[in-house]
Amino acid sequence: MTGDCFNLSTPELAAETAIALRADKLVCLVEGRGVLDGKGGIHTELEPSQGRAILASRRRLATDVRLHLEAALRAVEGGVARAHLVDRRADGALLRELFTRDGIGTLVTDELYEGVRPARLDDVPSLLRILEPLEAQGILVHRPREVLETDIERFLVVERDGLVLGCAALYGFPEERVGELACLGVHPEHREHGRGEVLLRAIERRAKDEGLERLFVLTTQSVHWFVERGFTPASPAELPEGRGGYDRRRRSKVLFKAL
Numbered sequence: 001m002t003g004d005c006f007n008l009s010t011p012e013l014a015a016e017t018a019i020a021l022r023a024d025k026l027v028c029l030v031e032g033r034g035v036l037d038g039k040g041g042i043h044t045e046l047e048p049s050q051g052r053a054i055l056a057s058r059r060r061l062a063t064d065v066r067l068h069l070e071a072a073l074r075a076v077e078g079g080v081a082r083a084h085l086v087d088r089r090a091d092g093a094l095l096r097e098l099f100t101r102d103g104i105g106t107l108v109t110d111e112l113y114e115g116v117r118p119a120r121l122d123d124v125p126s127l128l129r130i131l132e133p134l135e136a137q138g139i140l141v142h143r144p145r146e147v148l149e150t151d152i153e154r155f156l157v158v159e160r161d162g163l164v165l166g167c168a169a170l171y172g173f174p175e176e177r178v179g180e181l182a183c184l185g186v187h188p189e190h191r192e193h194g195r196g197e198v199l200l201r202a203i204e205r206r207a208k209d210e211g212l213e214r215l216f217v218l219t220t221q222s223v224h225w226f227v228e229r230g231f232t233p234a235s236p237a238e239l240p241e242g243r244g245g246y247d248r249r250r251r252s253k254v255l256f257k258a259l
């Protein structure tokens with residue numbers, strides 16, 4: 001103790017305390033909904049690099065949100081796994097942020113897309129290993145090797161220790177500002193560890209980055225999985241024209257999600 005006075009802001013103090021405690025989570029109650037995206041929407045998730053880019057940009061942020069975003073980034077960069085910015089005035093905000101999948105505020109973390117990367121041509125055999133059994137069961141539409149090779153840039157994979165465990169693809173229809181999530185599959189031995197969700201979030205982010213506003217998926221078996229993640233059933237008539245129709249024999253359900 002030196003007897004010196006220090007002028008510390010609450011967010012700074014909270015971030016340093018969370019780091020010193022090796023906390024898993026820092027929750028900041030802020031004046032506002034969270035980090036807004038400039039179009040009235042909210043960034044529900046940010047990686048540290050995205051958060052830094054927003055602070056460095058000319059985007060106008062409410063002072064309180066800016067201070068807390070800086071603290072959240074400091075905490076995450078200092079080893080705290082997750083930092084949340086939550087509206088201090090919203091009823092039940094904490095519960096909704098922590099216990100619903102999409103939350104209501106902004107989550108800052110570098111864990112979001114752990115293991116996810118764009119697919120490469122040499123991933124095609126792994127993609128076939130995941131997709132072919134699902135095609136044989138009628139769960140996914142058949143895509144021959146040549147199509148996977150041609151479309152490889154549309155795919156993301158999730159890998160662990162060099163082994164590809166799951167994949168998903170995004171087919172954009174920029175004129176209608178919608179995208180199709182296709183070929184989402186996780187190897188059966190590696191399901192139920194959040195990899196499907198990580199892939200979905202990564203595809204959603206890619207779609208947003210491409211300026212798309214809605215995502216859709218056609219599924220026969222996993223309607224509930226998508227509904228729990230914010231998709232709602234829609235009519236095949238809503239599919240973009242460029243998609244080339246809807247195969248009625250498959251009886252797929254069409255689901256849309258606003259991004």
Ligand SMILES: CC(C)(COP(=O)(O)OP(=O)(O)OC[C@H]1O[C@@H](n2cnc3c(N)ncnc32)[C@H](O)[C@@H]1OP(=O)(O)O)[C@@H](O)C(=O)NCCC(=O)NCCS
Binds near residue numbers: 191192194195217218
């Ligand atoms: C759907 C799929 C991608 C999910 O992958 P995953 O890595 O297991 O997903 P997550 O770990 O993120 O989610 C698992 C959760 O979803 C639930 N779940 C899995 N399949 C489900 C289904 N068909 N319907 C509803 N819920 C389902 C699990 O019980 C688990 O629930 P919990 O979080 O409450 O424990 C995977 O089951 C799969 O490859 N299915 C076959 C292909 C398919 O249907 N693709 C979608 C059409 S494009």
